[in-house]
Amino acid sequence: MRLRAAPGSQPGLWRALPCPQAELRLELVLRSGQAFRWRESSPGAWSGVLAGRVWTLRQERERLWYTLYGDGDGAPGADTDQILRDYFQLDVGLRELYRAWGDADPLFRQVARDCPGVRVLRQDPVECLFSFICTSNNHISRITAMIERLCQAFGRRLCCLDAQPFHAFPSLSALTGADAEARLRALGFGYRAKFVSGSARALAEGIGAEGLCGLRAAPYAEARRVLCALPGVGTKVADCVCLMALDKAEAVPVDTHIWRIARQRYGMALGGKSLTPRAHQEIGDFFRGLWGPRAGWAQAVLFCADLRKGQEPAGSRDQAWESRGRDSCRDKPR
């Protein structure tokens, strides 16, 4: 299906994929902290860079519309459809997964009502790795700004939209320069500057971007081990990359949010005062046992709900999380 000047503003050729809202809720997925480069360029229209090109996406009830800019590689067609289907992993039936997770877990069923259509993106491994290196001990607002500056400074400029320039995510080689760390520090990366440049070096001198991508075919444990050998990559970042770029649907990234949820909502008895590797392992195993082999996908739904909870008006906060009766724990005020 194709139209000229379809539901929206921009000129150009629009195409659509069949895609019910139960399978994908664009604004939830693109704001759920999986990818940091999509922005709502106008109400309901999301612009960003994917596969080296600039896209705008827009969702109708049963369709996902998109258009491309910069017309270097021709008009949208079956090949670009496939790029989008691959990125959103539309072959994975989300509706059935939600049902199965909800059947196994009443708390999931409650929370998922407010977060339908949350799926895991299949991202480029290099972008995903370096993006999540930037997330450590950091806020989403700052992470987003840092990554944008990273792309402006080190990425190829693609085109302008509404006077806003779009840049590709930097290639590995762009980050291996001798002055990369200093430049990143100047961009406000703090101590992560050394991690980014160090990991770029280690990869370039080791398995390369191709080797990183090749971990898609490796077992979860091996991919995790390779990633954790990179500077600035610990268990949490490694699990994010495994889940969101390396096809490891069973990887459950355990951050402070999930740690808190595991204790407070799921009543896990986790003795430690801090999030140790052992606790990380235990929590991952617990959720894999509860949700099954796509536990990481279910975690993404819970995380999305937790993010949204912080954005809602204070009065309605926590409603979906409250389990009526049992468990009097409250979140700490923020």
Place this chain on the structure above:
DNA sequence: GGCTTACCTTTCGG
């Protein structure tokens, strides 16, 4: 092995 502490910088809540 688990627990502390330092680490850059920005944002947020008091």
Place this chain on the structure above:
DNA sequence: ACCGAAAGGTAAG
């Protein structure tokens, strides 16, 4: 307004 604490952690002791 000003200041401390926390932020999708990681590495070193």
